[in-house]
Amino acid sequence: MKVLVTGGCGYIGSHTIIDLIENGFDVISVDNLSNATEDSLVAVEKITGKKIKNYRFDLCDLANTKRIFEENSDLIGIIHFAALKSVGDSVYQPLRYFDNNLNSLLNILKCAKDYQVSNIIFSSSCSVYGNAKELPVTENTPWQEAESPYARTKQMGEKIIQDFTHINKQNKAILLRYFNPAGAHDSALLGEAPSNQANNLVPVITETAIGKRASMTVFGDDYDTRDGSCIRDYIHVMDLANAHTKCLQYLMSDKNQANCEVFNVGLGDGATVLEAVQAFEKVSNEKLNYEIGSRRAGDVIAIYANVEKASKLLGWAPKHDMESIMKTAWKWEKARTKMAGE
Ligand code: NAD
Ligand code: WQD
Numbered sequence: 001m002k003v004l005v006t007g008g009c010g011y012i013g014s015h016t017i018i019d020l021i022e023n024g025f026d027v028i029s030v031d032n033l034s035n036a037t038e039d040s041l042v043a044v045e046k047i048t049g050k051k052i053k054n055y056r057f058d059l060c061d062l063a064n065t066k067r068i069f070e071e072n073s074d075l076i077g078i079i080h081f082a083a084l085k086s087v088g089d090s091v092y093q094p095l096r097y098f099d100n101n102l103n104s105l106l107n108i109l110k111c112a113k114d115y116q117v118s119n120i121i122f123s124s125s126c127s128v129y130g131n132a133k134e135l136p137v138t139e140n141t142p143w144q145e146a147e148s149p150y151a152r153t154k155q156m157g158e159k160i161i162q163d164f165t166h167i168n169k170q171n172k173a174i175l176l177r178y179f180n181p182a183g184a185h186d187s188a189l190l191g192e193a194p195s196n197q198a199n200n201l202v203p204v205i206t207e208t209a210i211g212k213r214a215s216m217t218v219f220g221d222d223y224d225t226r227d228g229s230c231i232r233d234y235i236h237v238m239d240l241a242n243a244h245t246k247c248l249q250y251l252m253s254d255k256n257q258a259n260c261e262v263f264n265v266g267l268g269d270g271a272t273v274l275e276a277v278q279a280f281e282k283v284s285n286e287k288l289n290y291e292i293g294s295r296r297a298g299d300v301i302a303i304y305a306n307v308e309k310a311s312k313l314l315g316w317a318p319k320h321d322m323e324s325i326m327k328t329a330w331k332w333e334k335a336r337t338k339m340a341g342e
Helices: 011-022 039-048 062-071 087-092 094-114 149-167 201-210 237-252 273-284 308-314 322-341
Strands: 002-006 026-030 053-055 075-080 119-125 172-178 180-182 216-219 234-236 260-265 290-293
Touching: 002 011, 011 026, 011 039, 011 237, 026 062, 053 062, 062 094, 075 094, 075 237, 087 094, 087 149, 094 119, 094 149, 119 149, 119 237, 149 172, 149 260, 172 237, 180 201, 180 237, 201 216, 201 273, 201 322, 216 273, 234 237, 234 322, 237 260, 237 308, 260 308, 273 322
Parallel strands: 002 026, 002 075, 026 053, 075 119, 119 172, 172 260, 180 234, 216 290
Antiparallel strands: none
C-alpha cells in the first residue's frame, strides 16, 4: 500500500498525504522544494504521527527519478502533483513551464512503465476547459484554447497520459481536474505556504485581513453575473485530498471503466468574488480592506463544475462549504503568522 506522492511538500500534496495515511496507505514524497519547504511534512507528522521520507530530487532528472523507484520496489501507485503552477509567470516563462511540467511527467511515466507501477493519478486543472461555452462544465465539455502556457501544460499532460495508457495497458490513470482549491487542515498546523508569492483569492483575502497586505482588489464588478464579480468553484483542500484516496481505491479494485478516466473535482457550485469576501467577513468577524478594481486580463467570467461523475463512480462527496474554507484558511493564516513571529 505504498504510494509515491510527487510534490508532497506542496499545498495539495501535503494535505493529500494526511488523507492517504488516515486511509491506511504508506507514503513517500519527492519534492525539489522549488515552491515549498519540508516544514509541511513536519506538520504531517504532528497530525498523523507518521514521518514521511522526502527525496529532494528534481523529477526532470531521470537518473534520480529512477533511484526512487529502485529503492521502493513495492509502490502500488503514483500521485503526480509536482508542477509549476503560476498562471501569470507561465506567460513570461513559457519554456520553463513546458520544461518542468512536461519533462517531470515524462520521467514519471517512463518509470511507471519500467518499474510496473500500475496506478497513476495526475493533477489536472479546470484551466484545460479555457473559456467554457457551457456551465456547469462536465468532463465532456469541449476544451477551448488554453489561456496560458500553464494551462497548455495541463492540456498536453492529459493528452500524453491518454496516449501512454492507450498502448501501455498495464498502466491505468485518472486525470483529476481541480477547480479552485482553498482552505487548510482544521488543526491549523498545515495550510498553503508557498515559497513564491500567493496570488489566489483566498490567501490574498487572509493576508490582507492579517495586515501582510494593506488592501486587496476585487478584479471587476461589471461582469454579467449576479453581483458583477467573477464566479468560481472553490473546493476545500481536504475534500480534494480525499478525492485522490478515492481514486486510488477505485483503481486498485479495478472499478475503472477505461484505462484513462477523467473526473472534475469541485464543490459543484459557483461563488462570486464578493460572496467569498462576505463569507470571510462573516466567519472571521473582520472587516476586509478591499477596493473594486478593473478586470484582470485572462479571467474567465464564470466557471463551475458538474461533479456527478465523481459522486457516482468514486463515491466522493465534498464535506466542506465556503464558510468552512474561510474558517480554516483564517485559522491557518493566524497560526502561521504567529509561528513566523516566534
Ligand atoms: P504547490 O506549488 O504547492 O506544490 C507543487 C510542489 O511540486 C511544490 O512543492 C514544488 O516544490 C514541487 N515541484 C515542482 N516542480 C518539481 C520538480 N520538477 N521536481 C520535484 N518537485 C517539483 O502546488 P499545489 O497547489 O499543491 O498544486 C499541486 C498540483 O495541482 C500542481 O500540478 C498544480 O498545477 C495542480 N493544480 C493546482 C491548483 C491550485 O489552485 N492550487 C488548481 C488546479 C491544479
Ligand atoms: C479567483 C477569482 C479573480 C485575486 C487559478 C488558475 C487555475 C487554477 C486555479 C491551477 C477570480 C479574483 C483573485 C485577487 C480577485 N489553478 N481575484 N482579487 O484565476 O480562478 O484560477 O487557480 O490549475 O488554473 O487560473 O483563481 O484565485 O486567482 O482567482 O478579485 O487579488 O478571484 O479575478 O475571479 P483563478 P484565483
